[in-house]
Amino acid sequence: MTVSDVAQLLQIECSDSNESTISGINTLRDAAKGEISFLSDSKYEKELSSTKASAVILPASKSHLLPDNVVALISEEPYLMVAKLSKSFAKPIQSSDIKPIIGENSTVFPTAHIENGVKVGSGCTVMSGVYIGADVLIGDNVTLYPNVSIYRDCVIGNNVIIHSGSVVGSDGFGYAHTKSGEHIKLYQNGNVIIEEDVEIGANTTIDCAVFGSTWIKKGSKIDNLIQIGHNCIVGEHCILVSQSGLAGSTTLGRNVVMGGQSATAGHLSIAPFTTLAAxxxxxxxxxxxxxxxxxxxxxxxxxxxxxxxxxxxxx
Amino acid sequence: MTVSDVAQLLQIECSDSNESTISGINTLRDAAKGEISFLSDSKYEKELSSTKASAVILPASKSHLLPDNVVALISEEPYLMVAKLSKSFAKPIQSSDIKPIIGENSTVFPTAHIENGVKVGSGCTVMSGVYIGADVLIGDNVTLYPNVSIYRDCVIGNNVIIHSGSVVGSDGFGYAHTKSGEHIKLYQNGNVIIEEDVEIGANTTIDCAVFGSTWIKKGSKIDNLIQIGHNCIVGEHCILVSQSGLAGSTTLGRNVVMGGQSATAGHLSIAPFTTLAAxxxxxxxxxxxxxxxxxxxxxxxxxxxxxxxxxxxxx
Amino acid sequence: MTVSDVAQLLQIECSDSNESTISGINTLRDAAKGEISFLSDSKYEKELSSTKASAVILPASKSHLLPDNVVALISEEPYLMVAKLSKSFAKPIQSSDIKPIIGENSTVFPTAHIENGVKVGSGCTVMSGVYIGADVLIGDNVTLYPNVSIYRDCVIGNNVIIHSGSVVGSDGFGYAHTKSGEHIKLYQNGNVIIEEDVEIGANTTIDCAVFGSTWIKKGSKIDNLIQIGHNCIVGEHCILVSQSGLAGSTTLGRNVVMGGQSATAGHLSIAPFTTLAAxxxxxxxxxxxxxxxxxxxxxxxxxxxxxxxxxxxxx
Incomplete structure (x- = not known):
């Protein structure tokens, strides 16, 4: 798909007839050459001048802020345009042809389903009904209890324990809204990284990032029925008690304790060593x-x- | 089972010796000939005169309100009687002999379990560990992520996405209570209807209706770890954020937004375009x-x- | 592992060179000969004199309270020591060699996974994706809906119904904390006992006890997405409505009703016939x-x- 194809698909104006190929969507800050980006919130305006994206979807009034070599795709609803475009770059459920590699002394139960491209380390136990999506990387001595689901591209560190029914890497809850009140899915192409020594309880859900990674740092302990939204960062050695929830893009410092049924809104930063009561x-x-x-x-x-x-x- | 059998099973008085066969239980309003109904709340009293049920369980004081051709089954605890009776009409987990039909270009993973009577449309992906109960109807381009469970008789529209671990059609939480404090299960014989373009997050639960349907209308987006009780109606293009909950028989109008961890009691009606804060x-x-x-x-x-x-x- | 081995593993002082074999860890009250116990909270001090444990980890200042034949293992951080030791006594996921026994007229779906040592009674239905861990005992007429996970050693009474995705016996959320802010897992060796006529909704989680049993008494009805912590006791005929939660070691008397999204802290006792509003x-x-x-x-x-x-x- 070229920049011109994108403009045509979205039926929007393009500052330059451009046949360079677009490989994906990313934020202004993280986009590489060949990726498309967008400006949907003026607080990211300052990142326009330094973006490496090949094209940016943005309102006409902001197009002069782009470097000369970046194509402007003009829309007054850039977030909606990105959502509509995102389906074209959604990763397939199955992709790689490389058969999974299972390390020494690891046990995989017969009804577990492991996709291509997966690497499982040594000393792991992958129990019945577990799903491990394409290209997931799993460290050593990891225990995945029955019916755990891990979506594609996630990374699980050494000694991680995930209890039954938990879901890692499900799509973040992200939609753009049309004027007539419909919600257009922003396909989530990021992943979840879980560092070593993390334990996750039963029936907890950790959404993948829209771009980049949702990130659980080492030694954190996460109880049952907890929600961790897309693009959250949970610092080292945090304790999250049952039924607590983190809305998207919130960062916890190290050793934060969240009591039962506590919650945070999105896009917040919580200082290290904070305790939030139940x-x-x-x-x-x-x-x-x-x-x-x-x-x-x-x-x-x-x-x-x-x-x-x-x-x-x-x- | 005849009306007389019902009277005998419940050890209650029957206004008429009657050998017509009873095929099921339903509300006064929806019961057809051959079904049994009940009056457990006086607000439904006005529906007695027009019910098409073959027999109605109700207190002696109300039996004169029934049409002549409807048998009165007399009990001062009609709800308890219905609960006791409901087990006799509980639908079996497996029923139909018709092998499932899978549409073109649909992928069913090897460990998915699809019951008889199921129809899956074209372009669907049914991933590992998914359970699709008897007689479920699934539209086109539906994605069921790993370990989703869909109970019998549910209907899933086109383009629906359901993330891992979610449960559609589990029994509603309905019991009648005895004077000694026991709870008698009211077997739930309804289903869940999910219309097109709905997305449901991970580990969410949507209970089936006791009679009729729990109903999620088109374009609604439902996040992770959400509870939707039996007989709820979620209007078009609603947004339900993680860990929110709807008690039974509540109706949301279109474009209602429920913030994280918000909830409603049962039997309520929420106006369209209402936003409930977290x-x-x-x-x-x-x-x-x-x-x-x-x-x-x-x-x-x-x-x-x-x-x-x-x-x-x-x- | 002998008492001396334990002292060496934990690098702590031992009051007596002792080669008797240690078979497990338990509370002061419940420990038998051959087990090791600990004093981490002074309120249990009075149980030191009557403990039957072969050795007790406790602060130096309390060691004189032990009977003469009990070895004192001296630590100022006994709970942390027990956590470190607990891994050595963690039960394996698979253990027994005895093939599972399935009763008459019971149906086990092909993708269910039943470990060795399991007994399933008569008239049961064990649906697709269900996991039944080692040595679990299941009564008669039990229905386990798809993708239920039951961890090892649990006991399920007659007529119990467990809906899809629920998890019984997952590890309690128990850690000891080091001075540098790390959390050391206390391996949970207890189980869950669910008595007859209990119904459990979808995606609910009931943790096993650290020692002994988490216990759901007969006739209780537990809705969807509920958390029951380790070592809780739910009395007879309780009603727990969706998204409610019990922190660890709390006891509900009979006929307690917990409304939706209600919760209790841990180590509480709730009187019979208490109703907690939503x-x-x-x-x-x-x-x-x-x-x-x-x-x-x-x-x-x-x-x-x-x-x-x-x-x-x-x-």
């Missing part, structure tokens, strides 16, 4: 570690004081 | 679209004002 | 049955009063 709800970034409670969130001490005040109201 | 809890029907927050629920503006007032209390 | 959060034990709401929890009547007061603040 049920707390975070809507703003936290810059200083400490113990926080409530929704809206406040320092735990303040929350206790508020509850005391409310109890007085009742007297 | 964590909001709905206990009453919403008749006017808008943005709502909190638990108890209020207009989002009011909720912000409340939080400001509470912050002042702390000063 | 979304309520319990942080203290409840000694008297009644209806409770809110977080922090209060009597439901009081919660209604509080909401009325808050509404006034807004005027």
């Amino acid at each position: 049920r707390s709800g975070v809507t703003k970034s936290i810059t200083k570690g400490g113990v926080y409670s409530g929704f809206p969130l406040m320092e735990h001490k303040l929350w206790l004081k508020l509850q005391a005040k409310l109890a007085k109201i009742l007297q | 964590r909001s809890g709905v206990t009453k029907s919403i008749t006017k679209g808008g943005v709502y927050s909190g638990f108890p629920l209020m207009e989002h503006k009011l909720w912000l004002k409340l939080q400001a007032k509470l912050a002042k209390i702390l000063q | 979304r309520s959060g319990v942080t203290k034990s409840i000694t008297k049955g009644g209806v409770y709401s809110g977080f922090p929890l209060m009597e439901h009547k009081l919660w209604l009063k509080l909401q009325a007061k808050l509404a006034k603040i807004l005027q």
